[in-house]
Each structure stands twice: as C-alpha cells, then as structure tokens.
Amino acid sequence: MDNSITMLKKGDLLRLIDEVSACALASGALLPIRTGTAYVEDHGIRFVVRILSNLVLKDEDRLKRAQEKKGNPFLPYEKDLFVADISPTHLSLLNKFNVMERHLLIVTREFEEQEDLLTSADFEALWTCMEEYDAVGFYNGGEAAGASQAHKHLQIVPLPLADKGPAIPIQPLVDEVKERGKITRLDRFSFKHCFVLFEQDSSGFPLSPVSRSFALYTDMLSDLGMSVPREGEKVKQSGPYCLVVTRQWMLLVPRSREFYHDISVNSLGFAGCLLVRKPEHLKLFTNITGPLDLLREVSLPL
DSSP: OOTTOOBOOTTOHHHHHHHHHHHHHHHTOOOOOOEEEEEEEETTEEEEEEEEOHHHHHHHHHHHHHHHHHSSTBTTBOGGGEEEEOSSSEEEEEOTTOSSTTOEEEEESSOOBTTBOOOHHHHHHHHHHHTTSSEEEEEEESGGGTOOOSBOEEEEEESOSSSSSOSSTTHHHHTTOOOBSOOBOOTTOOSSOEEEEOOBOTTSOBSSHHHHHHHHHHHHHHHTTOOOOOTTSOOBOSSOEEEEEOSSEEEEEEBSOSEETTEEOOGGGGGTEEEESSGGGGGHHHHTOOHHHHHHHTBOOO
C-alpha cells in the first residue's frame, strides 16, 4: 500500500462528502441530475418514482458523450470527486451524475471487473462507510443489473430515500420477516430472490457485519444456483444480479434484463426507488403494470 495514503477517520465521512460536494459543484466537476418525484402505491408499498426534468432530457446526449469520452472514470479518477481512502483496497468518490445528494461510489483501487463476485474486502469497505451514517448500500452486478461502468464499484446513498413514507419503501415487506440470520423470501416479491434480516448487537448494528454479510452473500448465491466466491481467487458471476444492503437486512435478486418498456432498473428499484426518463412513463404504472410487475419482468421467474 502507498505510504502516502491517509485512511478515513471514524466520524469524518459525512463532513468530507459535504465539503467535497460543495467544491465539486463550484468547479463543475459534480453534475447533479434534476428530477421530480412521484409516489405509486402497489400492494401496500409506496414506490418512489423519480422523473428526469425536461432540461435534463435536453442535455442527456451531452452527458452521454461526456461519459463515453471518459472511458474508465475511475482509473485515473477525477480528483475533484475524491472523498476519502476507505481501505487499502478501496477509495470513495462522489457520483458525478448524482440524482440523490451524498451519493458515494466505493471503488477498487486496482482494476477489477464489475462482473467479478464481491470479496470480503469489498464488504469491509462497504461497512466502513455504512458505520458512518444510516444508509443503503447496493451493487449492480453487470450491465443487465444496471451497471454503467466495467470497473468494480459499490454504491451508497443516505436514508431516507424520500421525504414521504418509510426510510426505505419496501419496509412493509421487511416488517413481515421475523426470524433473524436465516435466508428467506419476501412474500410479495414473485420472482427469484433471497432476503435476510441481520442478527444485531445491543445497539441495533449487525453482528460481525463484514464476515457475516459476506458469508450470507455466498449462501444466497449458492441457494439461487449461482457461482460463489472462492477465497484468494477472482470469480466471475454466473449471471447478473442486484444486491441491496442496509444496517438491518440484505437482499439479492438475479436479473434477466436491465430494461422493461424503456425503464432501466438497478438495485435501488428492488428497495422501492425507480427512475424514469419521461413523465409519460408514469402512465405505465396505471395503464399497463405496477412497479412490482415491473420488477418481476426484469428478474427471473420462480
């Protein structure tokens, strides 16, 4: 490890995110994407649907060209977006094109494929960040799962995900699960997936979060018939999947495709937070299908 690297100090991450965000906005390095927000009820879940503004749509081609021109945006990374060194293997950057504030990317220092399975080092970096503030971490395992870059990166956004309703829209489903530490399913998710409530300490934080979540991740992949990590090896995923992690639980969903009716779905979609490009896409949820049906269409059948 480079001796010049200064690791993140406990309690500093939110302050650093806000300081770097202010400077990056001023320099033009950070380009937030403006959205409106709508709420769609489906089987007791209040889905959050963010809608790109018309101005963003006009600039979309320019933003796409900027992303394509950059190649790998993490090697080298844009210095104005650097937040902190998280571990010997990972660093953190602001998401340049963020929809939500404080959207952090947890990136491997050396190039690793986004389609490589996660390692214990990936979980260590994720939990280092999630110990700092209440948040949802997620991983888009492959292009069909919503990944936009080939360089391995996890992501984290603070809770709540919206101003109204529970901190995470699928909380009503989570509340139905009573047993901790056992891999199970969410009743209203009619597609292949695995879910687990973490065992917790007296403060409500997961017990041994790195080792337990990595072990549960491995077991989930195995239960779903997918390739599993092997210690000391880089292992390719056998299929695309989405992973969502909070301080309370973890969800893994194999994917069949990224889009349905021109709506792209990434891991946050399975937490109940969707993004649509055009206001008319909202009509899909009333005229054709509901958000739960959308999630089923981009997943694998039971």
